[in-house]
Amino acid sequence: MKIVVCINHVPDTETKVKVGTDGKTIDKAGVNYMLNPYDEFAIEAALQLKEKFGGETLVMSLGGDAHKETLRKALAMGIEKAILLKDDSIRDSYSIAKALAEEIRTLSADCILFGKQSIDYYNEEIPGLVAEFLGLPSVSVVVRININNGKVICEREIEGGHEVVETKIPLVMAAQKGLNEPRYPSLKGIMAAKTKPIEERQAATASSYVEVLTMHKPPPKQPGKIIGTDVNAVPELIRLLREEAKVL
Amino acid sequence: MNEQMTMEQVAPSFEFTESMRMVLEVARNFAEKEIKPVVMKYDESQEFPLEIIKKLGELGFMGVLFPESYGGAGFGYLEYITIIEEISKVDPSIGLSIAAHNSLCTNHIYTFGNEEQKHKYLPDLTTGHKIGAWALTEPTSGSDAGSMLTTATSDGDYYILNGSKNFITHGSVGDITVVMARSNKSKAKKGISAFIVENKTPGFIISKKENKLGMRCCDTSAIAFDNCHIPKKNLLGDEGAGLAQALTILDGGRISIAALALGIAQGALNASLKYAKERKQFGKPIAEFQAIQWKLADMATQIEAARLLTYRAGYLKNQGKEAVLESSMAKYFASEVAVRATNEGVQIHGGYGFIKDFPVEKFYRDVKLVTIGEGTSEVQKMVIARELLEP
Numbered sequence: 331m332k333i334v335v336c337i338n339h340v341p342d343t344e345t346k347v348k349v350g351t352d353g354k355t356i357d358k359a360g361v362n363y364m365l366n367p368y369d370e371f372a373i374e375a376a377l378q379l380k381e382k383f384g385g386e387t388l389v390m391s392l393g394g395d396a397h398k399e400t401l402r403k404a405l406a407m408g409i410e411k412a413i414l415l416k417d418d419s420i421r422d423s424y425s426i427a428k429a430l431a432e433e434i435r436t437l438s439a440d441c442i443l444f445g446k447q448s449i450d451y452y453n454e455e456i457p458g459l460v461a462e463f464l465g466l467p468s469v470s471v472v473v474r475i476n477i478n479n480g481k482v483i484c485e486r487e488i489e490g491g492h493e494v495v496e497t498k499i500p501l502v503m504a505a506q507k508g509l510n511e512p513r514y515p516s517l518k519g520i521m522a523a524k525t526k527p528i529e530e531r532q533a534a535t536a537s538s539y540v541e542v543l544t545m546h547k548p549p550p551k552q553p554g555k556i557i558g559t560d561v562n563a564v565p566e567l568i569r570l571l572r573e574e575a576k577v578l
Numbered sequence: 579m580n581e582q583m584t585m586e587q588v589a590p591s592f593e594f595t596e597s598m599r600m601v602l603e604v605a606r607n608f609a610e611k612e613i614k615p616v617v618m619k620y621d622e623s624q625e626f627p628l629e630i631i632k633k634l635g636e637l638g639f640m641g642v643l644f645p646e647s648y649g650g651a652g653f654g655y656l657e658y659i660t661i662i663e664e665i666s667k668v669d670p671s672i673g674l675s676i677a678a679h680n681s682l683c684t685n686h687i688y689t690f691g692n693e694e695q696k697h698k699y700l701p702d703l704t705t706g707h708k709i710g711a712w713a714l715t716e717p718t719s720g721s722d723a724g725s726m727l728t729t730a731t732s733d734g735d736y737y738i739l740n741g742s743k744n745f746i747t748h749g750s751v752g753d754i755t756v757v758m759a760r761s762n763k764s765k766a767k768k769g770i771s772a773f774i775v776e777n778k779t780p781g782f783i784i785s786k787k788e789n790k791l792g793m794r795c796c797d798t799s800a801i802a803f804d805n806c807h808i809p810k811k812n813l814l815g816d817e818g819a820g821l822a823q824a825l826t827i828l829d830g831g832r833i834s835i836a837a838l839a840l841g842i843a844q845g846a847l848n849a850s851l852k853y854a855k856e857r858k859q860f861g862k863p864i865a866e867f868q869a870i871q872w873k874l875a876d877m878a879t880q881i882e883a884a885r886l887l888t889y890r891a892g893y894l895k896n897q898g899k900e901a902v903l904e905s906s907m908a909k910y911f912a913s914e915v916a917v918r919a920t921n922e923g924v925q926i927h928g929g930y931g932f933i934k935d936f937p938v939e940k941f942y943r944d945v946k947l948v949t950i951g952e953g954t955s956e957v958q959k960m961v962i963a964r965e966l967l968e969p
Binding site: 514515518521523 | 608
């Protein structure tokens with residue numbers, strides 16, 4: 331089985347994001363980057379599929395040289411090979427997905443795995459777009475994968491419950507938290523990753539259709555309001571929840 | 579010697595390499611997810627955390643410094659320091675287990691063992707399948723290790739060990755112990771030899787598991803030898819070289835205790851920063867009071883200085899250079915810094931620092947080991963002065 335995992339290099343969750351001086355991008359000074367957490371579930375799923383079915387695993391990311399560190403982490407976890415689609419420009423989801431799809435098309439992969447979303451821009455668009463460009467079935471928010479003779483049964487999260495779907499390989503899947511418990515890279519894995527290949531290719535050009543006009547921080551959270559501390563506060567609480575917060 | 583030191587030797591680079599950052603991330607995530615939830619459980623029960631140690635073995639943390647051909651991870655001292663610091667920020671007693679296992683037992687066999695001994699013992703140790711201990715101290719010989727009384731009497735194909743050792747890390751949970759014992763009574767310091775002892779050997783006795791102030795889940799026990807027959811092929815290096823070997827091993831060990839101290843100090847600082855921002859008195863967070871700010875500033879500055887000394891000693895070891903002076907300086911300074919940092923950490927927490935709900939209480943208890951174990955602060959000063967005064 332040939333498994334491709336597409337991963338992203340995103341600001342660390344502890345980063346205090348600041349808007350850059352251009353008002354359109356984040357200020358990258360002092361920001362630490364990490365492997366997108368949802369992508370860890372995709373990598374673990376790929377490794378488990380390989381352990382079960384044999385074959386090969388490959389990890390891919392689109393971006394600048396800085397993405398190599400994140401690719402190397404996937405290699406340290408046990409993925410065998412990495413491709414960096416080099417591109418320093420700002421692209422929208424469509425453009426990124428197009429370039430990824432062009433590369434994946436040449437690989438004849440059975441499974442193409444993503445994290446369900448990147449925690450930088452939260453667009454949640456790329457897995458679906460890539461599947462569309464490749465003409466493949468796509469399952470999102472996957473929490474369980476069962477593959478048997480090319481038949482794929484996936485469990486996915488939906489509002490208030492789970493849904494079980496059936497499809498077949500080749501396909502695109504987007505991993506959700508709960509799919510598995512990602513392994514830690516071992517010291518041996520980290521050492522081995524130093525000598526595993528990272529192939530660099532120029533990312534295919536593609537148009538972007540969405541342009542960021544401005545970026546701004548959300549207004550600071552309003553402090554909570556204490557209405558009362560006993561049962562007498564309940565009527566007023568209900569009134570406020572209904573009329574001010576409009577949640578009832 | 580300082581005059582001859584170039585800047586490159588002092589400061590090869592202040593940046594972490596990519597692999598150091600990866601190692602740090604693994605150690606930090608592992609400590610947060612796998613160790614933090616059970617720290618107080620193990621502290622209170624004093625149970626050796628075998629399950630965690632086995633997982634550390636799978637990650638390669640029980641054989642950081644040793645080549646892959648012996649099952650190790652093949653990293654150097656800088657990654658080793660990083661790992662011990664990160665684990666000790668969460669649980670110093672597990673940091674101590676990693677340090678003692680790697681630096682003492684395993685490193686002794688790696689440094690002074692022959693190929694047959696290395697191939698027989700190292701793969702199980704470097705992967706954490708077996709736990710290593712190292713026995714130098716005795717009830718009547720601590721800093722004065724050369725006055726030890728345990729004997730190793732030659733008898734045909736065996737040495738017969740008799741005597742007792744105490745304060746032995748992993749003494750009651752270890753599988754393999756490197757033991758220093760007197761093989762020649764007429765030669766004082768040169769009459770001591772080192773042996774690989776399998777703990778299951780008849781005559782190896784676990785006399786007492788100690789009930790300690792801190793570092794409580796890291797096993798410390800007294801052991802004894804009662805006509806314990808050790809095959810001659812388990813002699814490490816030459817007969818009579820045991821004490822010199824032990825002192826060399828302690829040089830590397832000191833770097834690991836410095837890293838352990840760093841972790842404790844940084845853990846205490848992190849907890850204090852968090853608490854000082856949350857705790858309000860007189861209508862504002864206590865972090866806004868200068869009395870608290872100065873404590874935090876002193877802690878942070880001293881920790882950073884200790885970190886630089888420790889990494890520099892590690893750098894010299896990686897280069898295969900002499901690091902007796904630097905290791906002792908790092909161990910002495912970092913451990914004294916850690917004692918001060920945990921003291922101030924408890925002070926910042928006030929009453930909450932005196933109860934077990936906040937991590938500084940445990941750091942305050944655990945820390946005292948680092949000015950005592952693997953050479954007291956006074957012994958470190960003795961070593962430093964000797965290095966300075968001897969040509």
